[in-house]
Amino acid sequence: METYILSICYLIGSVSFILGLKMLSNPATARKGNLVSAAGMSIAIFGTLFFYQSNGEHLHNYGWIAGALIIGTVIGTLAARKVKMTAMPEMVSIFNGMGGLCAALISIVEFGRMTGEPEPLRLLVIVAGMMIGSISFSGSMVAYGKLSGKVKDHSFSGQHIFNLAILAVIVVLGGFLNFGIGLSSLTLFYIILALSLSYGVFFVLPIGGADMPVVISLLNSFTGIATAFGGFLYNNPVMLTGGILVGSAGAILTILMCKAMNRSLQNVLIGSFGGGATAVAGDKGPQGTYKEISAADAAMVMGYAHKVIIVPGFGLAVAQAQHTCHELEKALKNNGVEVKYAIHPVAGRMPGHMNVLLAEADVSYDDLLELEPANEQFGSTDVVLILGANDVVNPAAENDPSSPIYGMPILQVTKAKMVIVNKRSMRPGYAGIENGLFFMPNTSMLFGDAKDVLQQLIAQIKEL
Amino acid sequence: METLLSFIHNNLEQFYIVILSIFLGIEVISRVPSVLHTPLMSGANAIHGVIIIGAIIVMGEASTDNYLALTLGFLAVIVGTLNVVGGFVVTDRMLEMFKTGKGNSKKQG
Numbered sequence: 001m002e003t004y005i006l007s008i009c010y011l012i013g014s015v016s017f018i019l020g021l022k023m024l025s026n027p028a029t030a031r032k033g034n035l036v037s038a039a040g041m042s043i044a045i046f047g048t049l050f051f052y053q054s055n056g057e058h059l060h061n062y063g064w065i066a067g068a069l070i071i072g073t074v075i076g077t078l079a080a081r082k083v084k085m086t087a088m089p090e091m092v093s094i095f096n097g098m099g100g101l102c103a104a105l106i107s108i109v110e111f112g113r114m115t116g117e118p119e120p121l122r123l124l125v126i127v128a129g130m131m132i133g134s135i136s137f138s139g140s141m142v143a144y145g146k147l148s149g150k151v152k153d154h155s156f157s158g159q160h161i162f163n164l165a166i167l168a169v170i171v172v173l174g175g176f177l178n179f180g181i182g183l184s185s186l187t188l189f190y191i192i193l194a195l196s197l198s199y200g201v202f203f204v205l206p207i208g209g210a211d212m213p214v215v216i217s218l219l220n221s222f223t224g225i226a227t228a229f230g231g232f233l234y235n236n237p238v239m240l241t242g243g244i245l246v247g248s249a250g251a252i253l254t255i256l257m258c259k260a261m262n263r264s265l266q267n268v269l270i271g272s273f274g275g276g277a278t279a280v281a282g283d284k285g286p287q288g289t290y291k292e293i294s295a296a297d298a299a300m301v302m303g304y305a306h307k308v309i310i311v312p313g314f315g316l317a318v319a320q321a322q323h324t325c326h327e328l329e330k331a332l333k334n335n336g337v338e339v340k341y342a343i344h345p346v347a348g349r350m351p352g353h354m355n356v357l358l359a360e361a362d363v364s365y366d367d368l369l370e371l372e373p374a375n376e377q378f379g380s381t382d383v384v385l386i387l388g389a390n391d392v393v394n395p396a397a398e399n400d401p402s403s404p405i406y407g408m409p410i411l412q413v414t415k416a417k418m419v420i421v422n423k424r425s426m427r428p429g430y431a432g433i434e435n436g437l438f439f440m441p442n443t444s445m446l447f448g449d450a451k452d453v454l455q456q457l458i459a460q461i462k463e464l
Numbered sequence: 465m466e467t468l469l470s471f472i473h474n475n476l477e478q479f480y481i482v483i484l485s486i487f488l489g490i491e492v493i494s495r496v497p498s499v500l501h502t503p504l505m506s507g508a509n510a511i512h513g514v515i516i517i518g519a520i521i522v523m524g525e526a527s528t529d530n531y532l533a534l535t536l537g538f539l540a541v542i543v544g545t546l547n548v549v550g551g552f553v554v555t556d557r558m559l560e561m562f563k564t565g566k567g568n569s570k571k572q573g
Binding site for chain 1: 467468471475478481482485486487488489490492493494495496497498499500501502503504505506507508509510511512513514515516517518519520521522523524525526528532533534536537538539540541542543544545546547548549550551552553554555556557558559560561
């Protein structure tokens with residue numbers, strides 16, 4: 001009887017994941033969708049706790065399990081509640097790494113429990129879960145480090161070949177382990193674990209910080225696959241559906257993101273911004289002269305313009321300036337200026353990052369323009385205000401075939417009559433590429449922290 | 465070869481689930497507006513936290529004197545819970561900011 005109830009719990013869980021994901025893909029139902037998945041998850045977890053039986057025996061060690069659940073819930077809730085909106089991508093990366101670590105730990109324990117002749121391919125499932133889980137764990141930790149600026153890009157020549165070699169060794173050792181060739185299986189298992197962990201590190205390290213969203217999405221998909229291996233291991237349908245759903249959804253999301261940058265996944269992973277690409281960009285060095293504009297002048301031009309388009313980038317997130325930005329928008333609108341936001345699909349550190357930030361500041365959906373409509377409107381725009389965006393407005397993507405971002409669709413801000421760029425300094429953007437836009441005749445630089453600059457602009461505009 | 469074939473045969477249901485879920489995942493995601501990419505990634509991230517069930521089983525089946533398994537299992541349940549709870553809470557926080565109803569730009573409160 002209890003087994004029947006458990007099956008129903010898992011069925012409800014699986015259906016709620018599918019429904020939840022479906023609802024998450026529509027703005028109107030997204031929040032409910034998240035709750036639906038969370039409810040399904042709770043049902044699956046509590047079902048396992050109370051009804052799971054193996055060989056007619058219930059689970060034991062309830063004290064330990066409850067303790068761990070409580071600790072995890074408290075830390076998880078606090079971390080997720082306290083994190084600043086701007087640090088969201090890092091947080092997602094950490095949580096993803098935790099999932100990977102969990103998969104790896106399960107495999108380690110299951111490997112230790114194996115006695116005698118295992119069922120065919122059971123070992124393979126365990127090793128695969130361990131490999132993918134640990135790659136996802138160490139990779140996510142590096143991605144977290146990069147996003148929060150704690151880890152810099154590292155690469156050495158031949159790193160891709162080195163990485164492929166590690167991967168090949170992992171696969172070969174996995175084969176040895178499965179067919180009982182060579183060293184004792186315990187030694188082999190831990191060598192594979194160590195290699196997988198380091199592969200995760202070497203895999204993410206050379207990839208430029210600007211590509212981290214793609215990497216996180218890919219690692220998210222990896223953890224999904226590791227979860228699915230867990231589903232195979234325990235013959236557990238809800239782990240299987242959940243894992244594979246996320247695995248395939250994550251893979252598609254990764255491809256969508258690559259498409260937004262007009263690059264292939266291979267190009268992101270191998271022809272990374274970090275390595276040779278920076279060297280190419282570095283050769284050119286700073287070029288030409290740029291002109292500065294004062295906040296007062298900038299306020300003047302914007303206050304008397306007909307139409308202003310704001311292009312937000314990661315600089316806006318760093319400065320926590322989304323609310324101030326919305327105030328500027330209101331001040332301009334009070335002056336009768338038409339204000340829109342142009343959102344590049346990969347602006348910020350995650351796709352949709354800017355949308356989340358601006359939504360937090362109550363900016364209306366209708367004022368957000370996606371790439372194509374924005375590019376159509378720049379021609380009729382008087383002033384474009386760029387707030388801490390760089391690579392997504394770099395004309396090199398359109399006219400310099402040697403540039404590492406060549407081919408990426410950009411916001412064609414140069415079509416506007418005037419471009420005002422707010423940056424903290426002349427340093428190149430996250431991808432480490434010089435931006436010719438700053439040296440164009442109709443571009444003016446407005447240096448300073450985005451929030452300070454916006455406040456000055458608001459004060460000046462209100463006086464007009 | 466025979467092992468592989470018999471494995472597939474013995475786990476046929478699972479293979480059906482895998483294949484259907486792959487298509488389902490693709491179908492569900494490919495119509496997502498780019499606005500929702502981040503919350504969606506985060507929500508999906510919470511869903512793969514279902515690996516926690518494996519961790520609970522490992523922990524619950526470990527014999528009470530196997531301290532290595534207990535410790536690793538304990539750790540696995542903690543990190544799994546982090547993934548689930550943290551993932552859902554972060555996603556909810558992101559979505560909280562999306563006001564429903566298009567064009568409703570009125571400042572609340």
